[in-house]
Amino acid sequence: MNTSVATAAGDDFRQPLHGRVPGNKGIWVGICCEFVEFLVLFAVYFVARAHFPQAFEQGAERLSRPAGTLITVVMVSSSFCIACSVATMRAGRRRSSILWLLAGLVLALAYPATKLAEIQWNLAHGINGQAGIFFSVYYYLTFNHMVHAFWGMLGILWVLARHLTGAYSQHDHDGLEALACYWHATDLIWLVIFSFFYVLV
Amino acid sequence: MKPIRAAVAHLSFAWLSLLGLTALSLLLGYTMHGKIGLQILVAGLLWLKAWIVARDFMEIGACHAFIRRVVYGFIAVTPLCIALLGYYGAQFARWACL
Numbered sequence: 001m002n003t004s005v006a007t008a009a010g011d012d013f014r015q016p017l018h019g020r021v022p023g024n025k026g027i028w029v030g031i032c033c034e035f036v037e038f039l040v041l042f043a044v045y046f047v048a049r050a051h052f053p054q055a056f057e058q059g060a061e062r063l064s065r066p067a068g069t070l071i072t073v074v075m076v077s078s079s080f081c082i083a084c085s086v087a088t089m090r091a092g093r094r095r096s097s098i099l100w101l102l103a104g105l106v107l108a109l110a111y112p113a114t115k116l117a118e119i120q121w122n123l124a125h126g127i128n129g130q131a132g133i134f135f136s137v138y139y140y141l142t143f144n145h146m147v148h149a150f151w152g153m154l155g156i157l158w159v160l161a162r163h164l165t166g167a168y169s170q171h172d173h174d175g176l177e178a179l180a181c182y183w184h185a186t187d188l189i190w191l192v193i194f195s196f197f198y199v200l201v
Numbered sequence: 202m203k204p205i206r207a208a209v210a211h212l213s214f215a216w217l218s219l220l221g222l223t224a225l226s227l228l229l230g231y232t233m234h235g236k237i238g239l240q241i242l243v244a245g246l247l248w249l250k251a252w253i254v255a256r257d258f259m260e261i262g263a264c265h266a267f268i269r270r271v272v273y274g275f276i277a278v279t280p281l282c283i284a285l286l287g288y289y290g291a292q293f294a295r296w297a298c299l
Contacts, residue, residue, distance in 0.1 A: 019263070019264070019265050019266065020263065020264065020265060021264065021265050021268065022259070022260065022264060022268075028268060028271075031271075032271055035271065035275045039275070039278065042279055042282070046282050046286055046293070047293075047294075047297045049286060049290070050286060050290045050291070050293045050294035050297060051294045051297070053290060057235060065227065069223065069227060072223050073220065073223070076216065076219045076220065076223070076254075077216065079254065079258050080212060080213070080215070080216035080219075080258070083212050083257070083258040084209055084212055087205065087208040087209060087212060088205060088209070090205075090208075091204065091205035091208075093205065180258075180259075181259060184254055184255075184258045184259045185259075185272075187254055187258075188251050188254055188255070188272075188275070188276060191247060191250050191251055191254070192247065192251070192279045194223075195226065195243050195246075195247045195283070198227070198230070199226045199227060199229070199230040199243050200230065200239065200240065200243055200283070
């Protein structure tokens with residue numbers, strides 16, 4: 001599918017034609033499945049929270065809020081860089097687009113690094129999967145999200161490799177857009193998880 | 202190259218807004234610990250952050266109607282559940298018993 005965007009000098013490169021499918025249809029099938037999967041997982045969170053409100057209030061206080069905040073900053077910033085990568089590619093600035101994508105990858109890699117440090121901190125404070133209902137739900141939701149983020153990081157690596165070999169142009173960069181859509185969707189899901197475990201105390 | 206500068210500036214503003222709203226939500230969680238109004242405010246902030254990502258990063262306004270409905274639906278459901286659970290948590294727990 002051709003990425004139909006405005007190309008004439010002076011056009012707004014951020015606003016593509018109306019009613020289009022960004023990236024490709026396949027990635028949107030994947031994103032819809034991801035949304036459905038996490039909605040089911042969120043339903044489990046709500047049922048558990050409704051049954052054990054005190055466990056959820058007390059549990060959130062024991063988590064490392066700096067770690068959750070850092071992951072949020074990293075995810076949002078990585079999403080921003082990848083959105084800039086798409087915007088610059090639309091303007092025909094291939095080199096800038098590659099640099100933004102690289103920045104997005106570096107920031108994305110900070111996510112598993114922070115998560116690893118958080119898990120070590122948790123275990124040192126006696127927070128494991130058997131520490132109670134709150135922590136069971138916390139671990140399965142955050143691990144699930146990290147699995148999806150890993151797929152996204154692999155996608156970024158793949159798109160970066162293709163970008164470096166000149167696979168994308170100003171008029172045809174569907175792969176880059178598809179990756180951006182997936183990464184933004186993963187970012188949306190993290191924002192929900194962050195509110196669940198680090199803000200609602 | 203003014204259009205691309207404008208586009209990046211627009212995305213930068215969205216990014217800074219997201220960081221600011223994240224800081225605000227943490228501040229609310231800290232200052233309104235255990236209060237029922239917290240759930241409504243957190244739900245509102247969550248929806249706003251998700252809407253910014255959808256509108257500015259995903260450019261969902263220019264997408265096909267089906268994609269728009271899926272994304273707007275997804276970002277509306279969770280804040281709504283958070284807000285409702287704050288008021289009807291006990292009833293929901295009874296309803297969700299096996």
